[in-house]
Amino acid sequence: MPRPSTPLLSPDRIRSVALAIIDRDGLDGLSMRKLAAELGVQAASLYGHVRTKDQLLNDVASSILSSVDVSGFSVDWREGLLRCARSYRAALSSHPNIVPFLAYGPAGRDESLQRLDILHGALVDAGWSRREATMIAAGLMYIVFGSALSSFSSGFSSDPADYTGRYPHLDRAHLLPGVARELDRDSFELALAAFVRGL
Amino acid sequence: MPRPSTPLLSPDRIRSVALAIIDRDGLDGLSMRKLAAELGVQAASLYGHVRTKDQLLNDVASSILSSVDVSGFSVDWREGLLRCARSYRAALSSHPNIVPFLAYGPAGRDESLQRLDILHGALVDAGWSRREATMIAAGLMYIVFGSALSSFSSGFSSDPADYTGRYPHLDRAHLLPGVARELDRDSFELALAAFVRGL
DNA sequence: CGATTAACCGAACAGTGTTAGGTTAACCCA
DNA sequence: TGGGTTAACCTAACACTGTTCGGTTAATCG
Numbered sequence: 001m002p003r004p005s006t007p008l009l010s011p012d013r014i015r016s017v018a019l020a021i022i023d024r025d026g027l028d029g030l031s032m033r034k035l036a037a038e039l040g041v042q043a044a045s046l047y048g049h050v051r052t053k054d055q056l057l058n059d060v061a062s063s064i065l066s067s068v069d070v071s072g073f074s075v076d077w078r079e080g081l082l083r084c085a086r087s088y089r090a091a092l093s094s095h096p097n098i099v100p101f102l103a104y105g106p107a108g109r110d111e112s113l114q115r116l117d118i119l120h121g122a123l124v125d126a127g128w129s130r131r132e133a134t135m136i137a138a139g140l141m142y143i144v145f146g147s148a149l150s151s152f153s154s155g156f157s158s159d160p161a162d163y164t165g166r167y168p169h170l171d172r173a174h175l176l177p178g179v180a181r182e183l184d185r186d187s188f189e190l191a192l193a194a195f196v197r198g199l
Numbered sequence: 200m201p202r203p204s205t206p207l208l209s210p211d212r213i214r215s216v217a218l219a220i221i222d223r224d225g226l227d228g229l230s231m232r233k234l235a236a237e238l239g240v241q242a243a244s245l246y247g248h249v250r251t252k253d254q255l256l257n258d259v260a261s262s263i264l265s266s267v268d269v270s271g272f273s274v275d276w277r278e279g280l281l282r283c284a285r286s287y288r289a290a291l292s293s294h295p296n297i298v299p300f301l302a303y304g305p306a307g308r309d310e311s312l313q314r315l316d317i318l319h320g321a322l323v324d325a326g327w328s329r330r331e332a333t334m335i336a337a338g339l340m341y342i343v344f345g346s347a348l349s350s351f352s353s354g355f356s357s358d359p360a361d362y363t364g365r366y367p368h369l370d371r372a373h374l375l376p377g378v379a380r381e382l383d384r385d386s387f388e389l390a391l392a393a394f395v396r397g398l
Numbered sequence: 399c400g401a402t403t404a405a406c407c408g409a410a411c412a413g414t415g416t417t418a419g420g421t422t423a424a425c426c427c428a
Numbered sequence: 429t430g431g432g433t434t435a436a437c438c439t440a441a442c443a444c445t446g447t448t449c450g451g452t453t454a455a456t457c458g
Contacts, residue, residue: 032446045406100299103348113366121368139390142345149302149344167312169320191338191394198397231415244437
């Protein structure tokens with residue numbers, strides 16, 4: 001195929017299809033060739049619009065992080081922490097498959113740094129020391145990423161036989177997959193509430 | 200090379216060299232060919248001792264998890280939570296490169312389930328409902344995995360120019376890499392203390 | 399109208415996990 | 429002691445992966 005009259009590719013389209021593949025097939029399910037095929041194109045053509053696969057993943061990640069809301073700090077710092085953590089988790093759990101990639105280096109992305117800057121500033125304004133503010137921000141990220149990552153959704157078996165006998169207190173663990181979404185959310189809320197209350 | 204007089208390979212030796220490579224070169228730095236080369240062998244020979252690479256990683260992970268200590272619940276549940284979380288984090292942070300793999304499905308490993316069983320039983324004995332016990336265990340794992348994974352060690356730049364101007368409250372972020380280890384530990388302790396206190 | 403640039407393709411490179419089939423040494427039993 | 433079986437390793441290959449190089453054609457601009 002020569003140069004088409006109207007371009008088939010654009011960074012936006014590439015990002016959106018890439019995210020759709022990740023959501024559907026997982027992080028390992030995304031390959032440049034599969035992505036190209038779904039865009040009606042050969043793999044090499046992608047490199048005219050995207051520098052590397054890693055950069056593409058970073059761009060996808062940034063677009064997800066841009067929905068994190070840090071406006072709650074205008075009320076007070078506790079409310080700010082709660083709202084920030086909730087919207088952060090909501091952003092991650094709507095695209096759970098990309099979380100392992102995101103968890104590698106969240107500090108390097110501009111979207112993360114902007115929000116961290118606001119969060120840090122609000123905590124210092126509220127009277128916490130700079131060091132304390134940093135640690136509180138870190139602790140909040142622990143809960144957000146921990147809940148998005150090591151979620152109970154995946155991991156437990158639905159077969160009672162996998163638990164009875166060997167694990168006396170886990171005799172109902174086989175029911176977890178059915179209530180995983182709800183339980184994950186409630187566990188997150190519990191951890192978040194306990195953390196903010198304990199500060 | 201024919202069959203050697205004394206075997207070159209054993210599951211133990213394979214696991215330990217694999218872990219050494221992961222510690223040195225990262226999770227992506229481990230390939231079956233490199234692993235084989237360091238064992239003085241060809242890649243195909245590994246498959247006589249190991250089913251798949253994924254299974255090998257699972258075995259390595261299990262050996263790390265076996266050092267997690269849940270004996271503190273004999274004192275009381277708060278002390279149990281604290282000790283368990285600390286030894287869990289210590290186990291993970293001594294091999295940080297394998298944590299991303301571990302975070303995928305911690306519930307499936309026997310070592311995890313055994314410890315989760317004890318933890319869950321102790322919380323129920325202390326008066327928490329089964330559901331609360333599950334959520335508390337989940338919250339503890341959030342903090343442990345979050346702190347081991349999205350650590351501040353990696354992620355921040357040492358160049359002040361990356362922060363001044365754009366992020367007014369992060370003007371000292373370039374100092375973070377130098378104190379990352381200490382700050383990560385303190386942030387973990389803060390989050391853990393706040394969580395357990397807030398319960 | 400001519401030159402340049404942008405968009406895509408085909409083929410290739412080095413690397414990945416994994417398997418099939420072959421070779422030889424060690425071991426067990428008659 | 430000899431013969432058969434098994435265990436441990438090998439070579440070669442398969443189907444992938446991300447990425448690059450050079451080529452071809454259409455759109456665009458002076």
